[in-house]
Amino acid sequence: MSTTELAWFKSSYSGSSGDDCVEVAVTEQAIHVRDSKDVTRPAFAVGREGWGQFVRFASER
Known part of the structure; x- marks a missing residue:
């Protein structure tokens, strides 16, 4: 699947x-x-x- 076919959404942390x-x-x-x-x-x-590991690490900061 190409990245243009993906359903992208903006991070809730983005301004x-x-x-x-x-x-x-x-x-x-x-x-x-x-x-x-x-x-x-x-x-x-x-x-x-x-x-999941990244999110857990970031959540601890």
Whole structure:
């Protein structure tokens, strides 16, 4: 599946002023992340387990 076919949504932590925005798309295999200000740049994907570890780590900070 190409990244243009994914259902992207903006992070709830992104500001409403249009800067520092992150978009996420969830698939069965991975979590995809991209910069919403420049969607032509490559997105990156991480497996669900790795994403869960990242979220737990970030939540502790």
